[in-house]
Amino acid sequence: xxxxxxxxxxxxxxxxxxxxxxxxxxxxxxxxxxxxxxxxxxxxxxxxxxxxxxxxxxxxxxxxxxxxxxxxxxxxxxxxxxxxxxxxxxxxxxxxxxxxxxxxxxxxxxxxxxxxxxxxxxxxxxxxxxxxxxxxxxxxxxxxxxxxxxxxxxxxxxxxxxxxxxxxxxxxxxxxx
Numbered sequence: 001x002x003x004x005x006x007x008x009x010x011x012x013x014x015x016x017x018x019x020x021x022x023x024x025x026x027x028x029x030x031x032x033x034x035x036x037x038x039x040x041x042x043x044x045x046x047x048x049x050x051x052x053x054x055x056x057x058x059x060x061x062x063x064x065x066x067x068x069x070x071x072x073x074x075x076x077x078x079x080x081x082x083x084x085x086x087x088x089x090x091x092x093x094x095x096x097x098x099x100x101x102x103x104x105x106x107x108x109x110x111x112x113x114x115x116x117x118x119x120x121x122x123x124x125x126x127x128x129x130x131x132x133x134x135x136x137x138x139x140x141x142x143x144x145x146x147x148x149x150x151x152x153x154x155x156x157x158x159x160x161x162x163x164x165x166x167x168x169x170x171x172x173x174x175x176x177x
Contacts, residue, residue: 003145010110010143011044011077017106018096019089030080040083042093048076049143067151073143074115080123081135087122090135094120097139111144 001009012027019025019042026037030045055071081090096103098114107113118138124131157170 003147006110006145007046007049007075007143008044010112011046011075011141013110014097014103014106014112015042015044015079015093018093018100018103020102021092022085022089025089036082040081040085040089042089043080043082045078045080046075047078047138048074050074050076052142065151065153066148069147069149071145071147073145075112075141075143077139077141079137079139081137082132084133086133086135090120090137094137107141111146113142114139115142116140 008029012029015027016025019027026039026041028034028037028041028043030043050073052072052074055069057069058067079090079093081087081093094117098117117140121136123134123136125134126132156174159168159170160166161168
């Protein structure tokens with residue numbers, strides 16, 4: 001699974017847990033050109049994803065010769081709550097995203113954390129003949145990516161002195177076939 005897909009899945013999982021008091025909350029991503037749900041829903045819009053600092057790499061492989069590299073990111077996300085329940089959904093989400101243990105567990109499961117959040121903004125939109133309630137909230141998440149790759153391992157180094165014909169091995173005392 002790609003890094004971006006993991007990020008999207010994590011954001012959706014966190015949003016669903018934060019909105020668990022609502023029956024079947026619909027969470028969609030922006031700019032998918034799909035039809036708008038008939039009931040109240042949440043739109044997730046990933047606005048930016050910026051690496052913070054440099055990576056860290058383990059110095060040793062695990063027993064399967066896999067090397068892990070870890071990088072930290074700040075992900076800036078806008079959550080838009082749409083429909084007649086947008087006020088209730090956005091208020092609940094705003095409270096629970098930073099103050100609920102189940103949400104903390106889901107964040108940790110998805111290698112995320114809440115760093116900052118904006119004030120909630122009411123932003124109703126005119127649709128044809130009526131106004132539709134919208135509320136927006138921006139959240140900056142920390143996000144950790146762990147990339148794993150299989151590496152070739154050097155088991156022995158053989159050094160031969162061409163002048164004397166003497167052979168050395170690292171580690172020493174290795175039998176050369």
